[in-house]
Amino acid sequence: MRRELEVGIRSLRGRPVVALALWSVPEIVPTAAYGIAVAHAVDDGFLAGRPATGLAWLGALALAAVVGAIGTRQVYLRLGGLVEPFRDDLARRVVSGALARGAAGNRDDGAVSRLTRQVEIVRDTYAGLVLVARTLVVTVIGVTTGLLSIAPLVALLVLPPFLLGLAASLGVMSMAAGRVRDSLRADEEVATCATAVFSALRDVTARGAEEYAARLVDGPIGDHAAAERALARVAVVRTLCFVVGGWGPLVVLLAAAPWLADRGLTAGALLGGLTYVLVGLQPALRTVLAVLGDNGLRYVVTLGRILDAGASPASQQQGSPVTPGSDVALRQVTFAYGPHSETVVDRLDLTVAPGDHLAVVGPSGIGKSTLAGLVCGLLTPTAGEVLLGGAPMAGQPVEQLATHRVLIPQEAYVFSGTVLDNLTYLCPDAQAAHIDLAVEAVGLATLVRRLGGLAGQVRPGDLSAGERQLVALTRAYLSPAPLVVLDEATCHLDPDAERRAEEAFSARGGTLVVIAHRISSAMRAQQILVLDGSSATVGDHDSLLQASPLYRELVCH
Ligand SMILES: Nc1ncnc2c1ncn2[C@@H]1O[C@H](COP(=O)(O)OP(=O)(O)OP(=O)(O)O)[C@@H](O)[C@H]1O
Incomplete structure (x- = not known):
């Protein structure tokens, strides 16, 4: 005073x-x-x-x-x-x-x-x-x-x-x-x-x-x-x-x-x-x-x-908050859902360089979605730390994290409203040309035409699970976040549509982490992380065929 x-x-x-x-x-x-x-x-x-x-x-x-x-x-x-x-x-x-x-x-x-x-x-x-x-x-x-x-x-x-x-x-x-x-x-x-x-x-x-x-x-x-x-x-x-x-x-x-x-x-x-x-x-x-x-x-x-x-x-x-880049680093990350629950991720070290494409594979229930949650800062490690652009995820405000990473889960979120509302939800200022480009790249153009263009109405119940995924994928593509995490976000697409969407994300720039539903999806990535309960192995397709029995098994399947 x-x-x-x-x-x-x-x-x-x-x-x-x-x-x-x-x-x-x-x-x-x-x-x-x-x-x-x-x-x-x-x-x-x-x-x-x-x-x-x-x-x-x-x-x-x-x-x-x-x-x-x-x-x-x-x-x-x-x-x-x-x-x-x-x-x-x-x-x-x-x-x-x-x-x-x-x-x-x-x-x-x-x-x-x-x-x-x-x-x-x-x-x-x-x-x-x-x-x-x-x-x-x-x-x-x-x-x-x-x-x-x-x-x-x-x-x-x-x-x-x-x-x-x-x-x-x-x-x-x-x-x-x-x-x-x-x-x-x-x-x-x-x-x-x-x-x-x-x-x-x-x-x-x-x-x-x-x-x-x-x-x-x-x-x-x-x-x-x-x-x-x-x-x-x-x-x-x-x-x-x-x-x-x-x-x-x-x-x-x-x-x-x-x-x-x-x-x-x-x-x-x-x-x-x-x-x-x-x-x-x-x-x-x-x-x-x-x-x-x-x-x-x-x-x-x-x-x-x-x-x-x-x-x-x-x-x-x-x-003012630090603006992190898009490289992801996990340092000795351990995670369990509760004090008496089984450890899902155990002392995992992982580095994904900016602009890299990492695929995560492993049997059902092994911890792939848990890893996606950790990478996006939705889950907090029991021990170790997750860094995005060198900055610890822990303690960052949600609004700040939202501008740096986007996670698309298996159950795509689509709401009643126009196509435009649904697509620009994470990027309200997107230019028309950029939206058209995203629609074309991800493979949503046919659906947009059927719905009557960007001003057409979306009724979630009228769309198939794959169509809802395409809408959510295009939304993520338009988001300014440099890190995109797709958690089986293409599981309802046919292999060709999945390939097209993933290639669009690879060409989009930024870092891409895909929890792979099909092994064909993993083979498009530069690096593949194989989660195997007791261990985790990272490599490219050829090296993993040599080093990981589980990966060989998944490829045969
Ligand atoms: N919210 C939760 N609370 C307690 N345990 C959980 C929770 N979510 C997952 N789990 C457990 O953690 C383990 C890993 O689950 P997670 O969903 O990460 O596996 P996943 O590899 O993604 O499986 P899927 O391929 O079937 O989706 C499982 O044993 C699961 O039961």
């Missing part, structure tokens, strides 16, 4: 602060005059049986208010000279930061929001804070001057509780800023989670993952509720501050009235003192609390966001 306040105070340097202060002086006149006029109107006028004198004092009060209004007008005219340059500085900071990040190749999607909405919020709240700080100073000077002139004892009684309440309100501000930040963060977390779940609603329903989706949003919603409760507790503390600083002086003054009367305090002076509390101090504290609680917090939090985003692109890059 100190940083945000320093930025605001520093911005006042070289601005017309003196003119603003001088034009605030006329405003002190009515503030100081309230109690004096009431005291004299009562003591010298109405209680002395001279109502005309009483009314004259009240008339003088109206005159003082006119003087104050002239000062207020001039203050507002000069406020722009303080606030607009501050806004310009912030806008400059946002634009420079966004340009620097753009030049460094990093998109800054939040810059528009910061430049328009957030800078305006800071400008408005800053103006509100300047005004309230000025009003507070004017009130304290005016009330103190007035009280000292009619009854110095009353000043000694009412000012301490007021100042105590004011100090406590300022202290609560720092605590409240932290709570507002927590609440905003929690709110963003809920929005991020809910957006992810809502945008995947179709998939959630299709895969029956409703409970999992609910669990995803459950935590952030709980955090948000806790943050809101903490914020509500701060509001209670703020109310207590007002009780002390706003009502405290009134109670003290009323309680001390007999004691003051014994010391010669007149009824008019007592009423004058009450007027200062009710018309001066109490509204000033209420405004301070309202403005600090609203403007102040919005100022600190929003300016904080702008300042954080303005950090140099180099420092931001340090935290």
Whole structure:
């Protein structure tokens, strides 16, 4: 919070602060005059049986208010000279930061929001804070001057509780800023989670993952509720501050009235003192609390966001995720589905160079799909590690992994919608020419024509298992992911269609891992991994014929 306040105070340097202060002086006149006029109107006028004198004092009060209004007008005219340059500085900071990040190749999607909405919020709240700080100073000077002139004892009684309440309100501000930040963060977390779940609603329903989706949003919603409760507790503390600083002086003054009367305090002076509390101090504290609680917090939090985003692109890059390549490496990977389950993969070492085509073969139930899950980061090794482009898969966010690898399982996922929706699901910005190329390469053209082109409707139930696989394969082909893993994803295609699809993927670029359904598929790969329960052998077709009895057996089959 100190940083945000320093930025605001520093911005006042070289601005017309003196003119603003001088034009605030006329405003002190009515503030100081309230109690004096009431005291004299009562003591010298109405209680002395001279109502005309009483009314004259009240008339003088109206005159003082006119003087104050002239000062207020001039203050507002000069406020722009303080606030607009501050806004310009912030806008400059946002634009420079966004340009620097753009030049460094990093998109800054939040810059528009910061430049328009957030800078305006800071400008408005800053103006509100300047005004309230000025009003507070004017009130304290005016009330103190007035009280000292009619009854110095009353000043000694009412000012301490007021100042105590004011100090406590300022202290609560720092605590409240932290709570507002927590609440905003929690709110963003809920929005991020809910957006992810809502945008995947179709998939959630299709895969029956409703409970999992609910669990995803459950935590952030709980955090948000806790943050809101903490914020509500701060509001209670703020109310207590007002009780002390706003009502405290009134109670003290009323309680001390007999004691003051014994010391010669007149009824008019007592009423004058009450007027200062009710018309001066109490509204000033209420405004301070309202403005600090609203403007102040919005100022600190929003300016904080702008300042954080303005950090140099180099420092931001340090935290940005590493972009892995497409080479896959397994280092002593061991995996079992549970602590007491049999080990499916045992200390496996494997390297697939970028651009290579690896086929995995082995008897049913030996662990081929498990290996595909490990390579894609869907399963976490019990021991050892899986690296993609040299970066460990473990701990990488799902969104990041999704841009670097795509897995097509045996049961192809196709949904109700247009052909185009189904094909561009992993690459929404795909160009028409690229889509046509993919459709042709993978062998989907006949089906697309039958469905009425890219705008035609797909009804999953009307497609054969092989047709659904072709749709899913074309989608994977269009995906920008450099690593493609096909887990028996062509098992429902005839051998020719399978060959055509696999050749398309080989020519696509990037690394290809195929869990082979047919041995003919394995023979197209540069490297073949034979999984044999107790051991795993890697080689090309010829070397494996020599080295692996299991491979020889699979080829004969
Ligand atoms: N989710 C799971 N929980 C527990 N065990 C599992 C799970 N999935 C697979 N297994 C077990 O792990 C072993 C390897 O299964 P996996 O599906 O990886 O074999 P596969 O070689 O792909 O078989 P297939 O060729 O029949 O598809 C099997 O014994 C299987 O029963």
